Each structure stands twice: as structure tokens, then as C-alpha cells.
Amino acid sequence: MTKRKFLGSEAANGLLMLSPTAIYSIVVMAAPLIAVLLFSFMTPGYLKVIWTPTLDNYAKVLSDPIYQVLLGRSLVMAATVTAVTVLTAFPIAYFISFIVSPEKKSLWLFLITIPFWTSYLIRVFLWKVILGYNGVINEAFMGLGIIHQPMTFLLYNMNSVVLTLAHSYAPFAILPIFVALEKIDRSLLEAGQDLGESRIMTFIRVTLPLAMSGVVASVLIVFIPTVGDYVTPTLVGGSSGQMIANVIQLQYFKLGNYPVGSAVSIAAMGVVTVISVIFVFANRRFMRGPQ
Amino acid sequence: MTSSPAAAAPTPKAKRPLIELRDIEKYYGDYYALRKITTDIREGEFFSLLGPSGCGKTTLLRCIAGFEELSGGNLLIDGKDMEGVSANHRPTNMVFQSYAIFPHLTVEENVGFGLRREKATKEDKARRVAEALEMVGLKGYGKRAAHALSGGQRQRVALARALILKPKVLLLDEPLSALDKKMREQMQSELRKLQRQVGITFILVTHDQEEALIMSDRIAVMFDGVIAQLDSPERLYRRPVSRKVAEFIGIMNFLPATVTGTEGGQIQLEVAGLGAIAIDAEQCPGAVKTGEASVGFRPETMTVLFEGDPEPTRGKIAGGEVEEVVYFGDMSYYDVKLDGVEKPVQISMRNVVGRPVLGRGARIRIAWEAGALVLFC
DSSP states (O other), rough: OOOOHHHHHHHHHHHHHHHHHHHIIIIIIIIIHHHHHHHHEEESSSEEEEEEEHHHHHHHHOOOHHHHHHHHHHHHHHHHHHHHHHHHHHHHIIIIIIIGGGGHHHHHHHTGHHHSSHHHHHHHHHHHHHHHHHHHHHHHHHHSOOOOSOOOOOOOOOSHHHHHHHHHHHHHHHHHHHHHHHOOOOOHHHHHTTTTTTHHHHIIIHHHHHHHHHHHHHHHHHHHHTOOOHHHHHHHOOTTTTTTTHHHIIIIISSOOHHHHHHHHHEEEEEHHHHHHHHHHHHHOOOOOOO | OOOSSSHSSOOOOOOEEEEEEEEEEEEEHHHHHEEEEEEEEEEEEEEEEEEESSSSSSHHHHHHHSSSSSSSEEEETTEOOOOTTOOOSSEEEEEEEEEEOOTTHHHHHHOOOOOOHHHEEEEEEHHHEEEEEEEETOOOTSBBGGGOHHHHHHHHHHHHHHHTOOOOOOOSSTTTTSSOHHHHHHHHHHHHEEEEHHHEEEEEEEEEEHHHHOOOOOHHHHHHTTEEEEHHHHHHHHHHHSSHHHHHSSSEEEHHHHHHHETTTTTEEEEEEEEEEEEEEGGSOOOOSEEEEEEEGGGGGSSOTTOOOOOOOOEEEEEEEEEEEEOOOEEEEEEEEEEEEESOOOEEEEEEOOOOOOTTTTTEEEEEEEEOOOOEO
């Protein structure tokens, strides 16, 4: 194929087919990101941006302890949410893949999506109803005479944020693990037992390593968005459950300080990227493709 | 190759039963996969379970391995009842149809998988892995990733992984069905050699009658959850007990016949196209009864007489007409209409220099012997 015949060539066809998605990605993802990146290097004025390049915003983000505390708390929170979510998702995925009969698997997967039938906001409010001062748990326990004062550690702290996020991200964690488990050739498990290992040891030596690609995917899918979650800490986090996204929102919309808000965003993004890359690299031996 | 400890062990020639199957039954709901199977598998023999798909051969193998629980009967390995003994505690190892090579491990990690529980030094285990790999012709492949192997290599890894544990019985579930023809033929002779070398009892499941004939000491032909015949390859080919077995193994021609009487170890018959004859009682492996029956013979047991061929000194001669010819290079296959028989029979002839290949419509004379016939009542 010669270069003159570009129109109608396979390459041109490919680009043509790619272009709607490419344009969409550039407009809604790349452009805003570039804007945020640009803002982060500008000088903040009162409720407006002064177009003079500066590194002061980053200096402020790195030196002010409030950002370090909030970013640190966000990372710890996201790590906890990820651990709780993935550890509870694994048995569920295992159950559906190995124990549920093949014709009932799609029914079970369908049941797992039920929480998505209502909006996230409503689910968060439901947790408030369950965990609140006059909520379901406190009323029930008081009614049973187990406690005499409502428990206050249930809501408006880190625990309630972790609980709410873990619940809402469960399907995202279950599905990749389920897919990885489904791909395991069942004769491998028989081979493990045939070679003298018990069911538990076969699980540890065969099933788990082969399911790790799904576990790694689940961890990333849960961890990355939860670091920057804004709605949940706002609604159920109280003052001790505030996260980095809350301060970004504060800078942007309450203080109108786009440059500092952008610098905090970029810094958080950078930290998450570094952590994710290290995590994937550490688990690279599990990420080998199918045969 | 002979340096392997498994190979150094003398081949046990004792014919004691190693596996005893006693009224083995397996059913799923009201579907019977195995019906009251009773037989012995001897120590050191190459035993094949042969049958069409769905006949229960794989189920029986999985029962021996411990992957399926028996619905009834007893299974003894080396004198011990295997009831309640799970697969990981049985002295059997299996080569799976899919080979079941662990994709996340290297070749040597795969081969050494079963050694974890053994009390041996690291060096000792590594030496045994290397020996096992050498035995199956994969020396130097140890560090390779398992998923980068070809089909034949995977099969060898699966073999090494099972044999390294020195099982009393090696179970092979259609191990050659995924290989191409040339590779399959090579592996057939290699497996046979390997079995003689290590002296372990091999039980092979296959639907390929040729493969079973080539490799086995004894073959159990199974239909519908029952062993129809258990015999040496030669007996199975020459003296099948039923038309069904005869049709499953090789090609057999059938002629309608009538049993007119039995007398002193001889059976009197009237065979269409061949006339009145007497055969040995031994030529009827099934039960004898007078009346309607059929007589079978293999294509190569009848000889077409060409012009100038000497008259046969033994046997008899029948007449017929060539209806179809298939030329196969070394062999020619003729569909022949015997005089007085409606359905043509197949006769095979080795092609020899100077002997013409007959054309359609040719009148021919055929030499045959009563000893080649098998009677099915």
C-alpha cells in the first residue's frame, strides 16, 4: 500500500472509527485535566485567576500540614475500604463461581447489582438511617435492653465512611475476582489434589495465585476512586471523617481559589498514580495474560 | 534415561491384582454411568478402557482416581478399600485430558508440585525433578514458563509430574486426543516404552481402537456402563464376543447364517454365499444356540485369487463380482458381491508388483478358510 492512497486505506478507516471516542475522550477528559494542570501553576487572586506562572501553590500544598493530614487520612481510609471490600468480595465471588450451579450464576450476579438500582445518595442516606443516633441499630439494641444510651461511634467518623464505601464498591470488587475465578480450569484443582494436596492447600497453591489478577484489578478499582471520594465523607464523615476531596471542594467553590485547589488535585493524583504503579509492579507476576 | 530411580526398579512380572473392582456402580439421579463392574487390573500391566463417548470409561477412571464417589460396590487398590479415601491420599496419579498444567508455574515447579509434602532436601528434590524431566525427554526445559509449551511438551510435563511421585497406578484420560496424528503416533510408542521402563500399572482411557490395540496388554471394551469384553488386543480383534464389539474394533463383514447343529466341539452352519460348513466351538466366543445367526470375518482373511495364482492347498473358494475399488497405495479395498449374498462385503488385498488392481465389474474367485470366521448367535 502506498502513502498516496491514504484515504480508503486500512489506517484511515481505523482512525475514522476511532475518532468519535477519541474526540469524546479529549473533550471530557484530557481538556479538563490540562486545564487543572494549567490552573495549578497560576497565581491565585481573590475569586479570580491571575495569569502569572508560579510554583507557590505547590510549595503551599507541600508545606501546609492540613493537606498532608487530609491526604494521609484519605490514603489510609481508601486502603481500609479496599481491604474490607476485597476481603469480603472474595468469598462472595468464590461462592458464585465454585458453589452456585452454572444455570444460577447469572441470577446471582444480577442480585449483586441490586444496590445499584437506587441512587448512591439514597444509599448513603439509608446508612444514616441505619447508623444514626435514633437509627435502626441504636433503637433495636435499646429496645432489646442491650444498651441504655444510643451509641455515637456509629456515625460521623471514619468507620461510617469505610462502611458506606465498602458497601457501595462491593459489586466492583466482586466482578473482577469472579471473572478470574471463572477462568480457572477446574481440572487444575483436581490436579492439585491428585498430586497430594488437600483442598485448602490446593486453594492456596493453585486457586489463589490464579485469582490474583482479579484481586489486583479489584484493589485498583476500589482504591483509586475512594481516595478522592467527596460525597460520602461529606454526608457521613463528620469532622473526623473529612478527606482530601473535601478540601479541594472548599478551595474551588467556597474560596474560589482555583490555583490552590488545582495544585492539591494534581498532588493527590500524583500520589495515587505512584502508589498504583508500585502496587501493579509488585504484583506483576500475577498479571501474565492467558496462555 | 536409565539413571532414573524409577527406571532402575525391576519390572514386576507378578500377575497379582493391583486394582480390584467389585460390583462398582455409579449413577447420577436415574442415569446409570456404571453398572456392576467387576474385574481385576494386574500389577505392571498396560490396561485400556475403550469405548464410545458416554460409555462410562472416564467415569470409571475418575472413580479409581477418587474424583467421583461410588454409588455402590467396592474398589480396592493394593488390597486396601478406597472408600472414604480422598484423591490426595490415593496411590494414583493422573494425566488429565487437558493436561492441567499449572499456568502460573514454571516447568520444574509443575513437575515438583507434588514433592512439597515429601521430607527431602531441596537439592534432592531438584535432582528428582531434573531426572523426571530427562525421562520424558524435556531435559533443560525446567526454567520455561508452562504456558509457553507446545501440546506435546505439556503432555510430557504432565507425565513427569505424575511419575515423579512413583504412584502404584498411572491414570491417563485420553492423553493423546489433543495431539496431531504424527505426534500422537510418536507418543504412543514412547508411552509404551515408558511403561515398560518404569513398570508402573498404566490405565488408559481412549475412544481410539487403534491406539488401544497398539499400546495395551489388555483392553476392556465398554458400552453403556458395562464391560462388554476384556481381552488381549489379539483376542479382541480375532474373537470379539458380540457384533457390537466386532464393529467397534476394526472392520468386520457379516453374513447371515443358520446354526443347524452342534456336535463334538464342532458347530454346523449354513452360511449365505459360503455354503454348509463346520467350525470349532472356540470360534463362537458368545453363547451358541441353533437357528438364525450371523458369521463375521475380517477383510484381510479372504484372498482374491488372481490369474496364475496357485490353487489354495487349504480352504475353499467362493465366487463374486467386484462392485467398488478403493486404491490405498499399499492396499486395495474391494467391495465384493458374493454369489447369492445381497450385501457386498469388504476384502482387502496387499498390492504386490505385477499384480493388477481389479476394476469394477470384474468376476473374481475368493479363497477363504473356515478358521477365520466368527459366529455370533
